[in-house]
Amino acid sequence: MLEAKKLSFQYGEKKVLTxxxxxxxxxxxxxxxxxxxxxxxxxxKLISGIVIPNAGELFIKGRKVSEYKQKEFAQIVSxxxxxxxxxxxxxxxxxxxxxxxxxxxxxxxxxxxEDKAVIHSAMEQTGISHYSNTLIGELSGxxxxxxxxxxxxxxxxxxxxxxxxxxxxxxSFQKELLELLKEWSxxxxxxxxxxxxxxNLASLYCxxxxxxxxxxxxxxSHPRNVLQEDKIKKVYGTDVIRAQHPQVPAANLVxxxxxxxxxxxxxxxxxxxxxxxxxxxxTTDIPLKSLSSGVTGAGIGWHKxxxxxxxxKDYNCDDYKMEMNDYLVKxxxxxxxxxxxxxxxxxxxxxxxxxxxxxxxxFFVVTASVGNPADAALSEQHSSLIVPGxxxxxxxxxxxxxxxxxxxxxxxxxxTKASVLRxxxxxxxxxxxxxxxxxxxxxxxxxxxKGKFHEFGGNITDLGxxxxxxxxxxxxxxxxxxxxRKTALERGMK
Amino acid sequence: xxxNKTKAAYFLAAFFLIIALFLGISIGTVSVSFxxxxxxxxxxxxxxxxxxxxTMQANIVSxxxxxRVILAGLVGASLAIAGxxxxxxxxxxxxxxxxxxxxxxxxVGAVATLFFHITIPFLGSYTLPVLSIVTAxxxxxxxxxxxxxxxxxxxxxxxxxxGIIFSSFLGAFISLxxxxxxxxxxxxxxxxxxxxxxxxxxxxQMFLPFFIIGCLILLLQGRELNILAFGEERAQHLGVQxxxxxxxxxxxGSMLTGAAVAxxxxxxxxxxxxxxxxxxxxGSNHRHVLPLSIFVGSGFxxxxxxxxxxxxxxxxxxxxVITALSxxxxxxxxxLNYRKKGR
Numbered sequence: 158m159l160e161a162k163k164l165s166f167q168y169g170e171k172k173v174l175t176x177x178x179x180x181x182x183x184x185x186x187x188x189x190x191x192x193x194x195x196x197x198x199x200x201x202k203l204i205s206g207i208v209i210p211n212a213g214e215l216f217i218k219g220r221k222v223s224e225y226k227q228k229e230f231a232q233i234v235s236x237x238x239x240x241x242x243x244x245x246x247x248x249x250x251x252x253x254x255x256x257x258x259x260x261x262x263x264x265x266x267x268x269x270x271e272d273k274a275v276i277h278s279a280m281e282q283t284g285i286s287h288y289s290n291t292l293i294g295e296l297s298g299x300x301x302x303x304x305x306x307x308x309x310x311x312x313x314x315x316x317x318x319x320x321x322x323x324x325x326x327x328x329s330f331q332k333e334l335l336e337l338l339k340e341w342s343x344x345x346x347x348x349x350x351x352x353x354x355x356x357n358l359a360s361l362y363c364x365x366x367x368x369x370x371x372x373x374x375x376x377x378s379h380p381r382n383v384l385q386e387d388k389i390k391k392v393y394g395t396d397v398i399r400a401q402h403p404q405v406p407a408a409n410l411v412x413x414x415x416x417x418x419x420x421x422x423x424x425x426x427x428x429x430x431x432x433x434x435x436x437x438x439x440t441t442d443i444p445l446k447s448l449s450s451g452v453t454g455a456g457i458g459w460h461k462x463x464x465x466x467x468x469x470k471d472y473n474c475d476d477y478k479m480e481m482n483d484y485l486v487k488x489x490x491x492x493x494x495x496x497x498x499x500x501x502x503x504x505x506x507x508x509x510x511x512x513x514x515x516x517x518x519x520f521f522v523v524t525a526s527v528g529n530p531a532d533a534a535l536s537e538q539h540s541s542l543i544v545p546g547x548x549x550x551x552x553x554x555x556x557x558x559x560x561x562x563x564x565x566x567x568x569x570x571x572x573t574k575a576s577v578l579r580x581x582x583x584x585x586x587x588x589x590x591x592x593x594x595x596x597x598x599x600x601x602x603x604x605x606x607k608g609k610f611h612e613f614g615g616n617i618t619d620l621g622x623x624x625x626x627x628x629x630x631x632x633x634x635x636x637x638x639x640x641x642r643k644t645a646l647e648r649g650m651k
Numbered sequence: 652x653x654x655n656k657t658k659a660a661y662f663l664a665a666f667f668l669i670i671a672l673f674l675g676i677s678i679g680t681v682s683v684s685f686x687x688x689x690x691x692x693x694x695x696x697x698x699x700x701x702x703x704x705x706t707m708q709a710n711i712v713s714x715x716x717x718x719r720v721i722l723a724g725l726v727g728a729s730l731a732i733a734g735x736x737x738x739x740x741x742x743x744x745x746x747x748x749x750x751x752x753x754x755x756x757x758x759v760g761a762v763a764t765l766f767f768h769i770t771i772p773f774l775g776s777y778t779l780p781v782l783s784i785v786t787a788x789x790x791x792x793x794x795x796x797x798x799x800x801x802x803x804x805x806x807x808x809x810x811x812x813x814g815i816i817f818s819s820f821l822g823a824f825i826s827l828x829x830x831x832x833x834x835x836x837x838x839x840x841x842x843x844x845x846x847x848x849x850x851x852x853x854x855x856q857m858f859l860p861f862f863i864i865g866c867l868i869l870l871l872q873g874r875e876l877n878i879l880a881f882g883e884e885r886a887q888h889l890g891v892q893x894x895x896x897x898x899x900x901x902x903x904g905s906m907l908t909g910a911a912v913a914x915x916x917x918x919x920x921x922x923x924x925x926x927x928x929x930x931x932x933x934g935s936n937h938r939h940v941l942p943l944s945i946f947v948g949s950g951f952x953x954x955x956x957x958x959x960x961x962x963x964x965x966x967x968x969x970x971x972v973i974t975a976l977s978x979x980x981x982x983x984x985x986x987l988n989y990r991k992k993g994r
Contacts, residue, residue, distance in 0.1 A: 205884075205887075205888060206887065206888075207884050207887060207888075226892075227887065227890050227891065227892045227893075228890040228892075230890070231888065231889055231890025232890070234888075235888065236885075236888040238884070238885070241881055241882070241885055242881070242882065243880060243881055244739075244742035244743065244880040244881075245739075245880050245930070245935035246934075246935050247877070247880070247934075247935050247936065248934065251877070251934075251935075251936055255874075255877055255878050255881075255889060256889065258874060258878055258889050258890050258891065259889060259890030261874070308889075312889065312890075
């Protein structure tokens with residue numbers, strides 16, 4: 158559809174673009190990326206025919222751009238800029254009608270019936286039909302941009318060029334516009350070439366990305382190949398971390414922040430612990446990165462409050478998340494910054510202890526009982542009734558962990574839990590086999606992400622060994638405490 | 652609703668022009684009633700004595716008032732439509748034909764003709780208007796050439812700036828010529844401030860071809876002018892041959908302005924104010940603003956001329972005094988509103 162062959166352009170002595178070669182297929186959505194001064198605006202002007210290349214050729218539908226008449230070109234290629242300034246106050250319909258210019262013939266200046274149909278459908282698709290008699294000056298930035306998009310559509314183009322079209326739009330308009338473009342490119346074969354400032358937006362919507370660097374093409378490939386940490390660092394000169402979009406398989410780059418020395422180097426330990434009959438809480442000044450299962454804040458996230466709340470064995474609430482939320486608010490914890498779980502175990506049986514593994518210290522907090530034990534391997538034989546968890550293990554690590562290390566710590570902790578139960582000869586009453594846990598156990602691994610970096614957390618690493626040891630000993634301590642108290646209680650009753 | 656508004660604007664403009672025409676012909680040292688005017692028209696169109704009319708009145712109407720009113724109307728129309736086109740092209744609602752230096756250029760030609768008593772063979776008394784148009788063209792070409800040297804893309808801002816530089820320079824040049832003249836001073840000053848008196852039918856004949864060609868060309872640029880209002884790049888994206896259209900509009904506009912300056916001197920504010928008034932009533936669509944400016948501009952200048960010759964009758968004021976006295980305050984008000992709207 159569009160093919161650039163060795164395009165070069167320079168302003169005087171300054172080379173703006175050198176040997177740019179790429180092509181765009183029909184129905185493709187191509188994003189052009191690059192830092193300021195990388196030449197992307199000039200490339201855009203070359204494609205839209207505003208400036209003429211010093212060397213190289215540009216082909217549109219197999220024909221040289223220089224061979225097109227202005228009107229013919231405008232029947233194929235339509236352009237939307239960041240912002241258009243209008244010198245006079247036209248009505249929306251008048252502006253959209255101007256999109257038909259390239260298709261109007263002869264001296265008569267009226268609009269044909271076909272023109273009018275195209276104009277109306279362009280206004281409908283962009284949702285501005287009800288504005289048709291409104292003056293453009295009365296509209297907001299986002300609405301104006303839609304009017305100009307409608308003007309482009311009225312051109313009935315095969316290629317749509319856009320220069321940072323979302324620049325002045327708020328979030329919902331950005332999404333709306335890009336979704337419309339995506340839909341048109343997929344459903345009608347509209348070819349879209351778009352300059353992006355926002356790498357993540359480009360990653361979400363484009364089929365292919367062209368990354369410009371120092372007036373040359375640095376990368377021309379699938380978004381996930383282009384948005385690599387090292388490439389972006391090279392081109393933009395700043396550190397980024399590549400995360401994943403939580404919903405779709407698209408790269409999501411985030412800026413990497415340098416640690417400020419003013420940040421508190423906090424060691425999580427007993428000083429952070431609050432014990433009461435109703436809940437155990439760990440409160441920190443800086444948020445910890447945590448991987449957890451539970452009711453609130455489960456999954457991966459950053460949290461400052463960690464709550465293990467005692468509930469009665471017969472706790473039953475349909476909307477337990479909402480109920481927990483209310484509970485947290487009532488007790489002064491911000492739900493968005495909290496990991497919260499439940500236990501039916503009496504909190505006086507809580508066990509906790511700090512361990513040192515090299516430069517990294519770990520703090521464990523466990524509440525446990527062996528009521529309702531189960532063998533996970535034979536779970537099919539159990540009912541699916543949810544009862545509040547009985548073994549809740551918290552591991553706080555004063556160090557920096559990779560996501561892999563988080564997962565490995567969680568594995569180590571779980572394996573150790575099963576081992577503790579086996580050593581205490583706890584069996585699954587339903588199957589008669591050794592129990593591995595209870596159906597509603599929860600786990601939390603949280604790290605300060607400061608201090609020594611641990612890439613691995615498996616049980617042959619120092620970190621993994623410390624996790625295994627800590628879980629084993631503190632869980633045993635918790636179970637012993639409970640047993641001792643129960644025995645004492647029974648004795649007292651006799 | 653929108654269409655009706657446009658129709659109403661055309662109706663109003665035509666009505667305004669007709670009333671101005673009748674008033675212009677009717678009022679003077681000898682007043683002629685509207686009915687008599689209609690009778691004289693019918694007689695002259697049918698070339699027979701359908702109605703009996705006083706001969707003196709018929710003579711005054713046919714040979715003095717009518718040519719004067721028509722010339723005023725044509726000049727007003729030219730200045731207004733040229734102003735409208737320049738404003739659209741330069742994307743500046745505050746621009747006017749004078750911004751490009753066209754009018755100063757034409758004045759130089761005219762003043763030089765008067766000062767040096769130039770008579771080109773075969774042109775005779777037509778030397779003055781022809782030379783004015785030629786110098787107007789020359790000035791525009793020089794302005795464009797200079798602007799192109801400054802900025803190969805010929806941005807609107809560059810053109811305006813160059814036009815202003817040329818205007819000031821040529822203005823000073825005219826002052827110099829006037830200072831050197833002596834006894835011709837009054838004639839030149841009178842001419843500079845503009846007048847349509849004692850021109851007769853010959854001037855109309857002289858002016859008409861330029862008027863018709865210029866207006867036709869400009870009327871056909873309505874769509875392009877509309878699109879050019881969004882900037883030259885946007886216009887090109889939409890399929891307008893920007894350079895060609897820009898040249899066409901500038902040439903046609905200078906032809907109209909140059910011819911008008913030649914026959915009536917420099918009459919200010921018509922080209923600036925009339926398109927504005929039209930836009931307020933009819934919106935910004937040039938396909939309507941251009942023809943409406945013709946109607947309103949001619950009506951306006953006919954009335955201005957009427958005032959110019961009535962206020963201190965039997966003496967006459969230069970018509971430029973009237974247009975400046977009425978146009979400048981109106982323009983000041985427009986400017987204030989424009990600023991208030993924030994654009």
